[in-house]
Amino acid sequence: MDADVIVVIVVATALVFDFTNGFHDTANVVATSISTRAMPPRIAVGYAAVLNFVGAFISLQVAATIAQDVVNPAAIGLLAVFAGLVGAIAWNLTTWYFGLPSSSSHALIGGIVGAVLVADGPSAVSFDEGIVGKVLVPGVVAPILAFVVAGLAILLLYRIVGRLRPGPVTGGFRFGQVISGGLLALAHGTNDAQKTMGVITLALVANGTISESDFYVPDWVVVSAATAIALGTYVGGWRIIKTMGSRIHKMDTAQGFAAQGAGAAVILAASHVGYPLSTTQTISGAVIGSGAAKRLSAVRWGVAGNIVVAWVLTLPAAATIGALTYGVTRLFGTGAAGPVIVSGLILVGGTLLFVRRAQQQALSGPAEASG
């Protein structure tokens, strides 16, 4: 009975994480379209939400990596999965509150690894093939690759359209951004929604609901994860949109198109082989690449540096919170009491952060509008 209650709490927590992932990562998908005025903010966010939903259905490779390759599903317990999720949510809320673009994906993996390390020891974590081979190395390669692809693409574009009248070119690339922005949203849904599917499936394997030897992702898991990330994306993260869209560098429509196209290409190619990438890191690499290729001084490197620091902190910070959460949960035993109490605490904490943020925005709104 306790195990079933914990499974329900883990599934609900995973869907909340998925929602915060969409909420937190909206900026990755829509900031360039909004920044270049290719789409009005509300339409861009709605469009991204729909394509996030669709994207969640086109592949299951990343879900398989999360459920089978990062930690050993047969050796871990449900409480560790729950604690890892709470660690990831807490980190996502913190970085959202302070307006820092972070990586929801690395927060999730960090949280799970931290909790599993404390709960089940190092032997339950696949450091080599899993963490290094499928998370860290692709995680370093992806933003650099997106930087290079976006940089080369924009140099090529300027050579092709550089002597044309600016009006049709800007209009053409605005239309192009509807396509490239849609692809980026599709890619985001594909890679990020699958991480939640992977965690829920991991919990189902840990609970014995699904056999490790007969691994599959149930349809209800796919549909619920797709819905949660799409809703999160729709609700959006306006503060982070502001950081990503204009503070890294001012873009023209060709740069926006190149950045979104490069980000989508890298994320979709990585999803095909099951790499759980950070979509934040990848699109940021592409945005910076499209700016740096035009003019190095156009990129606000200080802001880009702050984002890098947040990325570096994400894995260890989420791992630490995941480990601490596991410790707190175990204070109440191995039954359902711990997850119920900790879920209540994170709900109260999250609500307080939302209220405080809303109050701050209400106070700063008129000043920002006039500036």
Next chain:
Amino acid sequence: MIAGVVDFTDLVNVIWVSLVSGIGVTFAFGVAILGGTRAVDSSRAGRIVQAAAFGVLGSLAMLTVVGSIVFGIVILVNT
């Protein structure tokens, strides 16, 4: 150490597919804009043959963009 734990076939595939698709589709879309803009300009100047040639070029480039995207998604879905 890294050589032993990273599947370089997958990693290299991601790199070349990203480069070819990211740059290729961008290039094709740039050619589509070039073709469309030149076709309109040529048409306004009364150069009908040139306008038609640029129109065909732009249309082919746009077809390449759409075809590449559909091809990529079909591969993802069928994995």
